[in-house]
Amino acid sequence: GSDVKIEKGVWTIQSSQDGLKVPDDVIDCGNSGTTYYFATAISGTLNDYVVLTGDYQIRRRPVGKLLEAMRDLGAFAVTTRINSNAAPVIIKGPMKAGTIVFGGKMSQYISGMLLAAARIEGKTRIEVQKAIERPYLQMTVDWMTEHGIKIEYDEKNYSFFEVEGPQEYRTVETSIPSDWESVAFPLVAALVTDSEIVIEDLDLSGSQGDSVIVDILKVMGGDVTLDGATNSLKARGGNRLRGTTIDCSDIPDALPILSVAACFAEGDTVLTGIESIRVKETDRVEVMKRELSKMGASIEDTDHEMIIHGGKKLTGAKVESHDDHRVAMSLAVAGLFSDGVTEIGNAECVSVSFPGFYELMNGVGAGFETE
Structure with missing residues (x-):
């Protein structure tokens, strides 16, 4: 439901006054794993069905542990493919606050659920058994903090994250650093x-x-x-x-x-x-x-x-x-x-x-x- 204006070197994103809307069509994430995992998690905060897919590589990437965590918080979250662990997926929320556990091998699962947790009423706790890709988790925390979201977390080992929601993301003007x-x-x-x-x-x-x-x-x-x-x-x-x-x-x-x-x-x-x-x-x-x-x-x-x-x-x-x-x-x-x-x-x-x-x-x- 957002309005995105792209000019040379500048993206301006105007959020909908009514908040996130359920899309009218399937969300095609192309070749972007980050988009796929983040959008899947955030879709669990909406009170209607959302279908997400991607290109042939995205349709081979594992999503089962993320869907399992979303189901643990009350969402309907399934893949459309029998005996498969990949897209297309169907999601229906809203998720409820609670505790979920990840093995830690995929930071994108954790980052996606952190973004979603700020939209869920109550305290959501994410426990991570053995965090890897830790710089990406820190980047997520830093980005959310910049946008006004309060997060409690294990700053040394990234073994847990807690978000009390709902919180409102505030608008910012920022520069994307070189990669x-x-x-x-x-x-x-x-x-x-x-x-x-x-x-x-x-x-x-x-x-x-x-x-x-x-x-x-x-x-x-x-x-x-x-x-x-x-x-x-x-x-x-x-x-x-x-x-x-x-x-x-x-x-x-x-x-x-x-x-x-x-x-x-x-x-x-x-x-x-x-x-x-x-x-x-x-x-x-x-x-x-x-x-x-x-x-x-x-x-x-x-x-x-x-x-x-x-x-x-x-x-x-x-x-x-x-x-x-x-x-x-x-x-x-x-x-x-x-x-x-x-x-x-x-x-x-x-x-x-x-x-x-x-x-x-x-x-x-x-x-x-x-x-």
Whole structure:
């Protein structure tokens, strides 16, 4: 029921005076998992039926634990597919306040229920058995706090959250910071191609957990310098990276590009905390293993870790993005330090999170060709 006005660099959202309305049609979330999980949870606060779906990748992503939690609070929440754990889903609220428990592997479930909890009368408690992707949970709390919502939570381990509702979201004027996951691709590209690059207008507030990639690459031997005065970084290639062990549980989106950096490193790199990464747009562990192996990489994986035996010379090959934007950009970076031509199928999917990626990279000499 909101009115959204989009101008260059500015989105203006005017909420309906009557609050959220039940949509007249199915909500198609496209390829956005965040939209899908958040909208599913919020739909549980409405007193009528809402149907949500998405593209073929969204229709494979698990939603069962979220639906179970919503049912525990009194909502009707089911998938339309027999013996399936995925969209399309049908939701009817309203949910009632109570206590729900999540295993902690999917932060988007928790964030979605936090957003919904502010609209539920009474105290809603969310218990988390073992929280991962914790920076995303903190970003959710910070965003809700900025909009006037009061939340009690375990600031150390994120083991519980409590929201007393209903509370009203207040309007704000805010700026969306630059995305550290997008920064990671040109950053790693510079380090593995003996190049030098300066990236400006960074968010150095520490609010994004993915900014830890700078520290990770430094541990691996990368020459990266942050400048707080100008909110920029400088990366210089030329140093051979070193293998290390990296816990990806809080930075799941970084695994594809970190696996590429690991191929360039001497020795073994072990990526741990990978369980939730198998249920993103793709099983990114399996996909990166498969596609980088086509280029000559030596990679093994178990349920809990991915091991990259670095130092192997990569050779250009025909590889597939699997319609996963982060996989496509990571393979493009891998192609920059490989012998021969690398051809990426469905490479245009990068537009999901980084429109203009190839053009921007070509602006600093990458030499990508698109069809």
